[in-house]
Amino acid sequence: MKVFISWSGSTSHKVALALKDWLPCVMNAVEPFVSSEDVRKGSRWSQEIAVKLSETQFGIICLTPDNLKEPWILFEAGALSKSIKGSLTWTLLIGKLQPTDIEWPLASFQHTKLEKEDFKKLVQAINAELGTAGLNETVLEKIFQKWWGDLEQKVQAAIIPTPSHTPKSDERNPQDLLREILELTRYIARNTDVEVRVRESEEQRKLRTILSFAVSDLQLPERISVILTHANIKNVAQLASKTEEEMLKYRGINAKSLFQIKDTLAALGLCLGMKFDPELLSPFDGIRSPTPEWLK
Numbered sequence: 001m002k003v004f005i006s007w008s009g010s011t012s013h014k015v016a017l018a019l020k021d022w023l024p025c026v027m028n029a030v031e032p033f034v035s036s037e038d039v040r041k042g043s044r045w046s047q048e049i050a051v052k053l054s055e056t057q058f059g060i061i062c063l064t065p066d067n068l069k070e071p072w073i074l075f076e077a078g079a080l081s082k083s084i085k086g087s088l089t090w091t092l093l094i095g096k097l098q099p100t101d102i103e104w105p106l107a108s109f110q111h112t113k114l115e116k117e118d119f120k121k122l123v124q125a126i127n128a129e130l131g132t133a134g135l136n137e138t139v140l141e142k143i144f145q146k147w148w149g150d151l152e153q154k155v156q157a158a159i160i161p162t163p164s165h166t167p168k169s170d171e172r173n174p175q176d177l178l179r180e181i182l183e184l185t186r187y188i189a190r191n192t193d194v195e196v197r198v199r200e201s202e203e204q205r206k207l208r209t210i211l212s213f214a215v216s217d218l219q220l221p222e223r224i225s226v227i228l229t230h231a232n233i234k235n236v237a238q239l240a241s242k243t244e245e246e247m248l249k250y251r252g253i254n255a256k257s258l259f260q261i262k263d264t265l266a267a268l269g270l271c272l273g274m275k276f277d278p279e280l281l282s283p284f285d286g287i288r289s290p291t292p293e294w295l296k
Contacts (some may be wrong), residue, residue, distance in 0.1 A: 001029055001030055001031065001057045001058060001126070001129060001130055001133070002031045002033060002052070002055050002056050002057055002058070003023065003030055003031065003032045003033065003056070003057070003058045003059070003060060003126065004033050004052060004053060004056040004058070004059045004060070004076075004080060005019055005020060005032055005033065005034050005059075005060045005062065006059065006060065006061045006062065006072075006073060006076040006077065006080070007034070007035075007062045007067075007073075008067040008070040008072045008073045009064055009066055009067045009070070011064045011066075011094060011095070011158050011159055012062040012063070012064050012067055012094065013062075014154075014157070014158035015062050015092070015094055015114070015154075015155055015158050015159075016034045016062050017034060018151060018154035018155060018158065019032060019034075019060065019062075019092075019151075020032040020033075020034045022147060022150065022151045022154075023126070025143075025147050025150075026123060026140075026143050026144060026147050027123075027126065027127055027130065027134070027135065027140075029130050029133040029134070030126060030130075033052050033056070035049055035052075053076075053079050053080065053083045054083055056080065056083055057088065057129060058088050058089075058125075058126055058129055059080035059083075059088065059089035059090070060089075060090055060091075060092055060122070061073065061076070061077055061080070061089065061090070061091045061092065061106070061109065062092050062094060063091050063092060063093055063094060063097055063102070063106070064094045064095055064097065065095060065096070065097060065101070068101070068102070068103070068106065073106075074105070074106070077089070077105065077106055077109070078105065081105075081108070081109075088125075088129065089109050089110075090109060090110045090111070090112050090122055090125070091106055091109050091110070091111050091112065092112055092114055092119075092122070093111055093112065093113045093114060094114050094155070094158075094159060095114075095159050097113075098113075098273070099111040099271065099273045099274070100243055100273040100275070102275065103275055104275055104276065107274055107275040107276065108207075110269075110271075111271070114155055116148055116152070119148075120144055120148075123140070123144055124137075124140065127140055210236055210268050210269075210270070211235065211236050211237035211240070211276065212235055212236070212237065213235060213236045213268075214234065214235055214236075215228050215229075215233055215234060215235060215236060215238075215239055216228075216229065216234075218236070218264050219264060220260060220261065220264055221257070221260065223252065223257075224252075224253075224257050224260060224261065227250055227251070227252045227253060227257075231250050236265075236268065236270065237276060239261070239265070239272075240265055240270045240271065240272060240273075240274045240276075241273075241274060241275065241276065242272055242273070243272055243273040244258060244262075244272050244273065247261065247272065
């Protein structure tokens with residue numbers, strides 16, 4: 001299975017290279033792609049990137065505090081969302097980044113901290129997509145435990161600050177980068193299948209419906225539903241926008257009930273602390289939608 005690893009900046013690049021080496025050690029069927037290493041010499045850079053995106057089954061976006069608004073990160077994130085299901089594109093939060101730091105459109109993806117237990121969920125998600133080529137859970141757990149230390153060591157080395165005067169060899173001329181983004185955008189636009197565009201629209205419609213779904217109709221214990229009602233949390237969008245810290249401030253919400261809330265949101269492909277585009281929420285603000293068939 002092909003995994004496209006997106007990066008921008010020195011730290012992000014080092015982590016991407018570490019992942020490229022590490023993932024096949026854990027799952028032999030995985031073929032990571034990192035643009036700086038895997039584009040053939042003499043090829044048209046933007047076209048080969050576009051081809052790799054079209055072949056990708058899983059995407060990882062390496063995020064650091066200094067690349068959240070970088071044009072290339074935002075472009076590749078958009079290209080990945082067009083090429084594969086949004087649930088199969090994950091952001092990897094490097095350093096002290098938290099899910100609450102991520103703004104739209106990157107906030108629409110699933111987030112993973114580059115910490116052992118959280119990162120294992122990302123590995124499990126990739127393994128699940130391998131189907132018959134994947135490892136059983138027991139074997140995967142053993143291999144992950146064996147190889148995690150190696151990745152952790154490389155990641156720690158990557159996030160050590162470098163002197164400000166040290167030149168960054170992987171930085172590129174902004175004008176060249178913008179030209180390549182424009183060329184690649186046009187290439188993908190010309191070659192994007194109509195069905196992919198329709199699917200994207202359908203996925204967005206589903207997300208809007210989920211966000212407008214009444215909290216009172218979620219499969220939560222009645223006690224939790226009452227607490228949320230008293231807190232004036234009426235729909236899924238309002239609930240998912242709350243952070244864990246905010247939820248624990250409500251009287252009656254403890255670790256157990258917080259886990260139940262998170263588990264319910266996870267079943268909808270969401271989590272606490274998400275940020276949403278106001279345009280995505282405004283049409284459904286305060287409106288209760290009927291339960292769609294695909295949520296029953």
